[in-house]
Amino acid sequence: MLDDQRYDILIIGGGVNGTGIARDAAGRGLRVALIEAGDLGSGTSSASTKLVHGGLRYLEFYDFALVAKALAEREVILDAAPHISWPQAFVLPHATGLRPAWMIRAGLFLYDHLAKRRQVPGSSAIDLHRDAAGRTLDRSLTRAFRYWDGWIDDSRLVVLNAVDAAARGALIRTRTRAVAGTRLADDWAVELDSGEKLRANHLINAAGPWAEVVTRDLLGLANPLQLRLVQGAHIVIRRINRSDDAFMLQQPDGRIVFMLPYEQDYSLIGTTDTPVDRPDAPAITAAEEAYLLDAVNRYLAKPIAAADIVHRFAGIRPLVLEEGKDAKETTRDWRLVAHDDATLTVVGGKITTYRKLAEAVLKLVAPKSKPWTRGVPLPGGDVPKRRGQTGQAAFADWLRELVARHPDHDPTLVTRLARIHGRRAETLLSAPLGENFGGLFEAELRVFAEQEWARTGEDVLWRRTKMGLHLDAGDRDRVDAWMSAFTKR
Structure with missing residues (x-):
């Protein structure tokens, strides 16, 4: 009690x-x-755009301290949680009539130098007619910039x-x-x-x-x-990224929209800034869906439509109300x-x-206590490191060895388990995985239920994993039934 x-x-x-x-x-x-x-x-x-980033656009509002702080933390997270995060390249196309090229170059120079970088490269200019990223975009776009941030499973x-x-x-x-x-x-x-x-x-x-x-x-x-409550909505479509790049797409209203590689087979598009009165039951609106489709179709070689959307989600961001500023400036x-x-x-x-x-x-x-979390891996992130090695490099070495140690398992499965559980995947792979729920296994469900407070199929399919995108309706129902039976024990 x-x-x-x-x-x-x-x-x-x-x-x-x-x-x-x-x-x-x-x-x-x-x-x-x-x-x-x-x-x-x-x-x-669980409803973010899933970025570990400094916030390139915040430089426009002279929020240099926030950007520098976030860029420094980007390195800390990439090092401490290499199983659930990784460096991500972003392509920022230069569109006529929006932010001028000189402003983008200046912003990226600051972004590269406001904090030390060990795990992400610096920015560069690219020719979209020569670079693989350009195959996703309309041929009228010729110039772009590539910079780096991070992705994380929120x-x-x-x-x-x-x-x-x-x-x-x-x-x-x-x-x-x-x-x-x-x-x-x-x-x-x-x-x-x-x-x-x-x-x-x-x-x-x-x-x-x-x-x-x-x-x-x-x-x-x-x-x-x-508080200013702002809804951020996202849509998921079958993957249209022709490269491993994400895209940062400028909009005529001054906002930006991201299009990111997501769950191998998909693209994640977001987000919006829609004022709301209540925090309960966020759901994407028809206007937000249309905004996101229009935002990416301004740039794509092959436009997408509402029929292409396979998943939608939204979350409410609590921002501190600042008089005279709209949501994107707050x-x-x-x-x-x-x-x-x-x-x-x-x-x-x-x-x-x-x-x-x-x-x-x-x-x-607790002012007399001492900070300790910097440099301490999150559970599963404690992969073996050589002296001076970054967490990302160490994870890549460990993952290659893990795949090699388990030749009887599909490398895709081993990689998925490693990306969710990190080093704890070694324990899962050392014993039978149990019943197969269409690619999600009973041994995983037990970990989620017994060690991670999961109680429903939704907890597992959309938060502990994103397997809800990959399983069919029958397998999703089977996961839900297993979780329901477990919670009644």
């Missing part, structure tokens, strides 16, 4: 910010509890932070709702929907787009911040709001800088 259990820190919200704080705090020896109303990362943190990032936090002693409770909070003389008492009560010296509200609701309705506190940096010496609300932030956000939070609530 949780009754009368006392914690140093109670975190509400199991997205990337909440799990990142939980991991950091638990590693400092603090007693930590994290409460998430749904599945880990089931809100904003849902896996959340889950692995929670796994590590739990391994270091944190309590992780999913599908558990905090229903009442009472500020006592020295701490907080929080009641859960199970009737249990927790006591904590510090309460951290990391509920993302629900942060304002939690502050006002659950904690009964005045909220000095107004900062993506975080804001920490200290309501009193025991209560903190976290709003905003980017996936790329989640680890630095956690350090900032711990500096406030």
